[in-house]
Amino acid sequence: xxxxxxxxxxxxxxxxxxxxxxxxxxxxxxxxxxxxxxxxxxxxxxxxxxxxxxxxxxxxxxxxxxxxxxxxxxxxxxxxxxxxxxxxxxxxxxxxxxxxxxxxxxxxxxxxxxxxxxxxxxxxxxxxxxxxxxxxxxxxxxxxxxxxxxxxxxxxxxxxxxxxxxxxxxxxxxxxxxxxxxxxxxxxxxxxxxxxxxxxxxxxxxxxxxxxxxxxxxxxxxxxxxxxxxxxxxxxxxxxxxxxxxxxxxxxxxxxxxxxxxxxxxxxxxxxxxxxxxxxxxxxxxxxxxxxxxxxxxxxxxx
Numbered sequence: 001x002x003x004x005x006x007x008x009x010x011x012x013x014x015x016x017x018x019x020x021x022x023x024x025x026x027x028x029x030x031x032x033x034x035x036x037x038x039x040x041x042x043x044x045x046x047x048x049x050x051x052x053x054x055x056x057x058x059x060x061x062x063x064x065x066x067x068x069x070x071x072x073x074x075x076x077x078x079x080x081x082x083x084x085x086x087x088x089x090x091x092x093x094x095x096x097x098x099x100x101x102x103x104x105x106x107x108x109x110x111x112x113x114x115x116x117x118x119x120x121x122x123x124x125x126x127x128x129x130x131x132x133x134x135x136x137x138x139x140x141x142x143x144x145x146x147x148x149x150x151x152x153x154x155x156x157x158x159x160x161x162x163x164x165x166x167x168x169x170x171x172x173x174x175x176x177x178x179x180x181x182x183x184x185x186x187x188x189x190x191x192x193x194x195x196x197x198x199x200x201x202x203x204x205x206x207x208x209x210x211x212x213x214x215x216x217x218x219x220x221x222x223x224x225x226x227x228x229x230x231x232x233x234x235x236x237x238x239x240x241x242x243x244x245x246x247x248x249x250x251x252x253x254x255x256x257x258x259x260x261x262x263x264x265x266x267x268x269x270x271x272x273x274x275x276x277x278x279x280x281x282x283x284x285x286x287x288x289x290x291x292x293x294x295x296x297x298x299x300x301x302x303x
Contacts, residue, residue, distance in 0.1 A: 020036065020037075021035065022034060022036075023035040023097075025099055030099045030101060030102055033099040033100055033101065034099065035097040035098065036097065036098055036099070038097050038098045038105035038107065039096055040096070041133075041137060042096040042105040042107050042131075042137075043107055045064060045107075045133050045137050045139060046107045046109055046139070047091065047094065048064055049061055049131070049139060050089050050091060050109075053087065054089055056081050056084050056087060058074075058077050061081075062074045062077055065138055065139050066138040066139065068140065069141070083118060084115060084116070085116045085118045086115075087113065087114070087115045087116070088114045089113045090112050090113070091109060091110070091111045092111055093109075094107060094108065094109050094110075095107070095108045103135070105133045106131070106132055107131040108130060110127070110129075111127045112124070112125070113127055122153050123152060123154065123155060124152050125146045125149075125152075126147045126148075126149060127144060128144075129142065129143065129144045130143045130144075157178060158175045158250050160175055160176040161175060174249050174250050174251065175249075176249060177247065177248060178248075179246045179247055179257075179284075181246075181254060181256060182288060183258045183284055184244050184246060184258075186205060186288070187241060187244055187258060187282065188241070189201070189205065190202070190205050191239050191240070191241055193205065194239055195237050195239055197237060199227045199231065202227055203227065205289065205290055206224060206290050206291075207285055207287070207290060208223065208224065209221050209222070209291070210222040210223075210290060210292060211283075211291065211292040211293075212292070213293070213295065215295040215296055232269075233269065234268060235268065235269050237264075237265075237266055237267075239262060239264045240263045241260050241261070241262040242262055243259075243260065243262075244259075245258065246258040247259075254286060255284060255285055256284045257281055257282065257284065259279065259281055260278075260281075261278070261279055262277070262278045262280070263276075263277055263300065264278055276297045276298065276299060276300055277297065277298050277299070277300050277301055278296065279295075279296040280293060
C-alpha cells in the first residue's frame with residue numbers, strides 16, 4: 001500500500017512541474033496566487049484532443065475528457081461533429097500553467113480554425129482557448145474566446161453598407177451592425193399593445209412625435225394624442241411580426257432601426273377588411289422610443 005502511495009506522489013510531482021512564479025489570479029479561490037509553468041503532459045493531452053477534433057472523431061475527443069465533462073457536454077460534442085464536413089484547427093502556441101492549490105492545470109492554446117459544414121457554410125476563426133487538465137490527465141474544463149476574420153462568410157457583428165440618397169452625406173458608406181437595446185422586446189410588446197388597442201401601453205413605446213411615412217408615400221407627424229381616434233376606426237387589429245432585424249450604423253451614436261416583416265389584418269367598424277403583408281422600418285431614438293416609421297405593403301401572399 002505504501003508503494004502505491006509513493007508512486008502516486010511521484011506521479012503528482014511529475015504532473016505539477018516546479019517553476020518560477022509569474023502573473024497573478026484576481027478572482028476565485030486562488031485569488032492572489034501566481035502561476036507556474038505546468039507540465040508537458042497537459043500540453044500533450046490538449047494536442048491529442050486537437051488531433052481527434054481535426055479527425056472529426058467525437059468518440060476519440062471525448063475519451064480524453066473527465067467523467068463530468070462527458071456527462072455535461074458529450075452529446076453536444078457529437079451533434080457539433082455531425083454538422084462538420086471537415087474541420088482543421090492549427091495550433092500556433094500552447095502554454096501549460098498552474099497555481100498553488102489548484103486541482104487542475106490550465107493549458108492556453110492559440111490557434112486558427114477552418115470549418116466546412118455539411119450544409120455548405122464555411123467559417124474561419126482566430127481562437128484563444130483555455131483547457132483545464134486534471135491530475136489524471138483528463139480535460140476537465142474548457143473555455144473559448146474567438147475573433148472573426150473579415151473574410152469569414154458569416155457570423156460577423158457588422159456588415160452591409162449604408163448608401164445615402166445624398167452622396168457624400170454622413171454617415172453614407174458606413175457599415176451596419178446588430179443593435180441590442182431591447183428593440184426586439186419593444187416590437188413584441190408593441191404588437192400586443194397595438195392588437196389590444198391599448199392606448200396607454202402604445203404611448204409608453206412611442207416618442208412624443210413619430211415621423212410616419214405610410215405605404216402610399218404619405219408623410220406626416222404622428223403624436224400620441226392621435227391614438228384614441230386611430231383605434232376608434234377599428235373593430236379589431238391583428239398585426240403578426242414574423243421577422244425582426246435590429247441594426248444601427250457602425251461607429252455612430254446608439255440610435256437604431258429595426259426592420260419588421262409582418263402580416264396585418266384590420267377589420268373596420270364599417271365591416272371593411274384590410275389584410276396585407278408589410279415591411280416596416282422603425283427608428284428608435286437615443287431614449288429607446290420609436291420615433292419614425294416607414295411602411296411598404298403588398299397583397300397578402302396566397303397559400
